[in-house]
Amino acid sequence: MDISLEIFSPVQQIHHELFKSREVEVFVKRDDMIHPLISGNKWRKLKYLLKKSQAENKSHLVTFGGAFSNHLLATAAAAAKFGFKATGIVRGEEVENDTLFLCKLHGMQLLFTDRDSYRDKPALFEKYFGCDSDAFFIDEGGASAEGAQGCSELVTELDQHFDHIICACGTGTTAAGIINGLQQHAPDTRFNAVPVFKNGEFMREEIDRFLLSPSGYQLHTDYHFGGYSKTKPELIDFIRQFTASTGILIEPIYTGKMFYALFDLIEKGQFKPGSRILAIHTGGLWGILGMRDKF
Ligand SMILES: *Cc1c(COP(=O)(O)O)cnc(C)c1O
Numbered sequence: 001m002d003i004s005l006e007i008f009s010p011v012q013q014i015h016h017e018l019f020k021s022r023e024v025e026v027f028v029k030r031d032d033m034i035h036p037l038i039s040g041n042k043w044r045k046l047k048y049l050l051k052k053s054q055a056e057n058k059s060h061l062v063t064f065g066g067a068f069s070n071h072l073l074a075t076a077a078a079a080a081k082f083g084f085k086a087t088g089i090v091r092g093e094e095v096e097n098d099t100l101f102l103c104k105l106h107g108m109q110l111l112f113t114d115r116d117s118y119r120d121k122p123a124l125f126e127k128y129f130g131c132d133s134d135a136f137f138i139d140e141g142g143a144s145a146e147g148a149q150g151c152s153e154l155v156t157e158l159d160q161h162f163d164h165i166i167c168a169c170g171t172g173t174t175a176a177g178i179i180n181g182l183q184q185h186a187p188d189t190r191f192n193a194v195p196v197f198k199n200g201e202f203m204r205e206e207i208d209r210f211l212l213s214p215s216g217y218q219l220h221t222d223y224h225f226g227g228y229s230k231t232k233p234e235l236i237d238f239i240r241q242f243t244a245s246t247g248i249l250i251e252p253i254y255t256g257k258m259f260y261a262l263f264d265l266i267e268k269g270q271f272k273p274g275s276r277i278l279a280i281h282t283g284g285l286w287g288i289l290g291m292r293d294k295f
Helices: 015-022 040-057 070-082 100-107 121-129 144-158 173-185 201-209 231-248 255-267 283-293
Strands: 013-014 027-029 059-064 085-091 109-113 135-137 164-169 190-195 276-281
Touching: 013 173, 013 201, 015 201, 015 255, 040 070, 040 135, 040 144, 040 173, 059 070, 070 085, 070 100, 070 283, 085 121, 100 109, 100 283, 121 135, 121 276, 144 173, 164 173, 164 201, 164 255, 190 201, 231 255, 255 276
Parallel strands: 027 276, 059 085, 059 135, 085 109, 164 190, 164 276
Antiparallel strands: 013 027
8 A cells, every 4th residue: 555645734824913023924834734643743753664664564563652642643543544453552551541542443452561661662562572573663752763754854845935943842753854854955944942841951862863964953941841741821821822813723742832932932032033933733632632621
């Protein structure tokens, strides 16, 4: 089967008083519109992994994630669409939630594992699937050089010039891919990475391992709101206002933090007047269902 999706990810301008007063223009790359479940950057990261799996005649995708992982869900949906079998190894004790329900509905087998064993993913793969010659290892979050390669293609879809691109980071694969794409196609565009983890300085190493050549991108580490999947009332308020005033849904784990960072950096005058800024909407909207009680 041909592993491809027609990419529908338009660039849309959004408007706000703040942008006017700071004389910047803000656009959103709607990767959330690529597919409802194989969302945004997750499709870009999976594309070349699935092609590699197919080239190696491996029909069983084995991957890893937390119980709310967008990557698990994207892998489940992509496996169903392109005719693979899929297993998700889930961190922590057995639970049920909307994400895992959708994973199972797409035929993904789930294996729950304690947090200690979860740390060593190659060992888990070996333990469960060492004897399965069909099994293909996909790291947590799709982190890989193939993942970065898929993400770099985002840059080739842009038909206007941007002074800045800003994007949320989990594994850093998406950031690395976009930076690689920029170096090739738009070397004047500056890249701004927003880690969603506490102490996000470590993200530099994570990004750098997939870069094809060194880059002077910016890391904005002050927008984690307490850490991964942590939130604060001001982030929730921001998400309400942003979504209600733009019609673009964002969520608290990734895109909410990235847009909050963008507004704050604009407010602080971090972008020169006249700047054209592109924010990457990396999708992952189902994640908001796991955070309903915060709203
Ligand atoms: C997974 C995810 C990210 C993080 O992407 P990385 O390539 O792991 O850095 C960002 N945004 C959303 C919505 C995601 O689901």
